[in-house]
Amino acid sequence: MRYCDILLHLTADKRSREKAATALALAKRFDARLQAIYTLPFPSQLYYMSEYVPPSVIDQQIEEAREEAEKVRNQFEQDARSAGVAADWAVTEQSPIAALRQLGTTCDIVVVGQSDPDRDRTVNAGLDALPADLALALGRPVLVVPYIGHYPQAGSTVMVAWNGSREAARAVHDALPLLKTAKSVIILCIDPDAAQTESAKALARHLAHSGIVAKVRHTTAGDMAVGDVLLSALADGNADLLVMGAYGHSRLRETVFGGVTATLLDSMTVPVLLSN
Structure with a gap:
């Protein structure tokens, strides 16, 4: 018995590479395929500005978010090649819970990160409750990686x-x-x-x-x-x-x-x- 398909959630945070390292090690251990899904954060102004926000400001934030996603993708694909792991990449504008519920039903395990208490809560709303929400709704095991520490071989x-x-x-x-x-x-x-x-x-x-x-x-x-x-x-x-x-x-x-x-x-x- 082994895991064949692993789903990894990534987004705009400083722990993306650490979460990916844990998922890559898991995929390597079980010769599994790893699917990474990167959820783009919503423009932060939408959450706290009551006045009119020019479309150009929103467009700029979206462009910056996509540029950050591309940086994470390049690093992820490089690390996957180095680990010898077959990996796929996708980007979505869906919320994390919506994206993971959609993709997670056809995988064996989902890897997500613990919410960083020091993160900017004007972006990526919903990350605090994401692990428990998934575990209760998805019907698949959810592996939660702490926001501090390094766990390349968890499970010894x-x-x-x-x-x-x-x-x-x-x-x-x-x-x-x-x-x-x-x-x-x-x-x-x-x-x-x-x-x-x-x-x-x-x-x-x-x-x-x-x-x-x-x-x-x-x-x-x-x-x-x-x-x-x-x-x-x-x-x-x-x-x-x-x-x-x-x-x-x-x-x-x-x-x-x-x-x-x-x-x-x-x-x-x-x-x-x-x-x-």
């Missing part, structure tokens, strides 16, 4: 956040190619009850049938939030990838982006594979 030590839920099971299944190539797999249970403890053992046995040796670890949250416990466990286990379900109800946005998912997406220290 994989930690699975396990509670026996449907979402967690879906995430494990979607991560199987990565689990098969990992050097170490840790199944982490936080404050498990008896049923969750047994399901973690059953998961380890199930993975063993696929040749994956996984260790089950239990920990307690105490006064800490579950998201913070996960972050601490990642550091203690020297994990370089977290696999977890994306939880919530699409009509209750505060639930979707509250709790564990929000903590991880805000404070992630390693790439996170989300699936719903």
Whole structure:
């Protein structure tokens, strides 16, 4: 089992090459084809100027955005050739969520970036919620790359956040190619009850049938939030990838982006594979 088609989202930000490096390494590992989709940012004046904006100003911003896209394309194609990865490139004026929902249904995994808290929020609106929106709506796993750090070989030590839920099971299944190539797999249970403890053992046995040796670890949250416990466990286990379900109800946005998912997406220290 492997990933054959990988979709990478790029846009106007300083982390484009780092995100591409992670996706290229993933494509190289699985001999997969990589499709990069670059979403052009909307002209920033449209978001904060109430007075008339001359068309020439908008045209200039669009031209500058396309020039930046071409620079990113040249670097991406050069890096793909150096890595020996078959790669395609496309540019769109669609919003990131619209473009990725359209293309993502026919790929095996989508690679996106964590939103940089210091970025200019007058452009590329919607990037903050993009990873969770995709994981909940797309039906494909979403690999989120942190906005800081370098992760060319993410997935050497994989930690699975396990509670026996449907979402967690879906995430494990979607991560199987990565689990098969990992050097170490840790199944982490936080404050498990008896049923969750047994399901973690059953998961380890199930993975063993696929040749994956996984260790089950239990920990307690105490006064800490579950998201913070996960972050601490990642550091203690020297994990370089977290696999977890994306939880919530699409009509209750505060639930979707509250709790564990929000903590991880805000404070992630390693790439996170989300699936719903």
